[in-house]
Amino acid sequence: MKNYAVIGSPIKHSMSPYMHNEHFNAQSDAAYYSGYDVSPSDLPEAVRAFKTLGVSGWNVTVPHKVNIMNLLDDVDIEAQMIGAVNTVVNDGGKLTGYNTDGRGFLNALLAMTGSEALRQMNVLMIGAGGAARAVAYSLLTHGVNSLSVVNRTEERAEKIAADFASIGAMDVYSTNNITPLLPQFDCVINTTSIGLHGEPLTLIDSTKLKSGVYLSDLIYNPSETAWLKTHRTNARAVQNGLGMFIEQAALAYELWSQREANRTVMKQTVERKLGIPHAT
Numbered sequence: 001m002k003n004y005a006v007i008g009s010p011i012k013h014s015m016s017p018y019m020h021n022e023h024f025n026a027q028s029d030a031a032y033y034s035g036y037d038v039s040p041s042d043l044p045e046a047v048r049a050f051k052t053l054g055v056s057g058w059n060v061t062v063p064h065k066v067n068i069m070n071l072l073d074d075v076d077i078e079a080q081m082i083g084a085v086n087t088v089v090n091d092g093g094k095l096t097g098y099n100t101d102g103r104g105f106l107n108a109l110l111a112m113t114g115s116e117a118l119r120q121m122n123v124l125m126i127g128a129g130g131a132a133r134a135v136a137y138s139l140l141t142h143g144v145n146s147l148s149v150v151n152r153t154e155e156r157a158e159k160i161a162a163d164f165a166s167i168g169a170m171d172v173y174s175t176n177n178i179t180p181l182l183p184q185f186d187c188v189i190n191t192t193s194i195g196l197h198g199e200p201l202t203l204i205d206s207t208k209l210k211s212g213v214y215l216s217d218l219i220y221n222p223s224e225t226a227w228l229k230t231h232r233t234n235a236r237a238v239q240n241g242l243g244m245f246i247e248q249a250a251l252a253y254e255l256w257s258q259r260e261a262n263r264t265v266m267k268q269t270v271e272r273k274l275g276i277p278h279a280t
Contacts, residue, residue: 002031003053004256007046008061011037015273016059019249022269026262031056040067047071050090057089057256059249060097065130072097081164082133087252100251101131101244102138105218107251108243110142113187113214118144121214124178124185125149126203127192128156131218135191136160140168147171148185150178150204175203182208189216195225212236220245223276242270 006016012035020033038046043064050058060068065084069075072088075097079085085097110118123144125132128151139147148171151157161170173181182204194201196219206227213235217225220241224232232238250261271277 002029002056004031004033004057004059005036005050005055006033006059006061007036007038007043007064009037009039009063011035011061014061015245015270016249018273019266019269020253023253023262023265026265027257027259029257038064040064043067044071047095050088051093051095055090057087057252059252060086060088062130069097071095078102078137081167082137083163084130084133086248087255089255098252098255099134100248100255102134102141104246104248104251105135105244106138106142107247108239108241109187109189109216111243112216112237112239115142118142118187120145121186122146122184123148123187123189124182124204126188126190126201127151128153128160129191132191133160133163135189135218136164136170137167140164140170143168148173148178148181150175152203179205179208182206183210185209185213187214187216189218190225190227191218193219195219195222195227198222198226200230201225201227206231209234215239217241218244221274223274242267246270 006014014035017033017035024031065086068085072095079097079099082099082102084099087098087100089096121144128149149157150173152175154172154174157172161172211234215235215238217228218241219225223240228238246263246266250263253261
């Protein structure tokens, strides 16, 4: 039996063990997935232990996505550019880090917008944290008409723009100067944690967005944030973060197993855990 895991702190809230184990069963894989609460000070020891024990692969969540990079034998170029690893593959003792967050987000977004349509869009990204880096990288490599980022502090947004300047241009705005430009955006993405506890997103005045805008929120629990609920009537389509969560997990599974993931099983498993009805 192969062993897989997710490490982070805290970890008890993670749905990954439940989802992956149900998926392993559906795929008839002789594998088991566990969750481990690993403190930052214990990260090097945990990586050594996983390597010694022959854990075949693992996911990495906060607060370890950056610090684990220096503990691996190799890091994929995409993960290097994003500056974070969320998936590790153990190939005969060689540990390689990948980032499936960016591609996971893009795959989910394309299901809503379509590939060619997205390339014609002016996109606004709210926030400049770690998730924003993955989103920005995926959008710039896919291609959009323009990509802008708004953040409370322009300095963090400017760093993302500078880091990704070699693959595409980004316009940077503060919350104080974005309002007159809001009607020009075709797609707006919230990469922050605002809305996780039911609070409204007030970093931008969303009433100024054009009719028919696409709205995307990386949060999937709750399934509809206050921002999406309030502005869905003005939007062409809205999307929460469940698709990204499923896609990043599916891509991780495919790196580990070299087999195609069953995304339907993954999605229905998480929906069942969250109490969300799904079509049968």
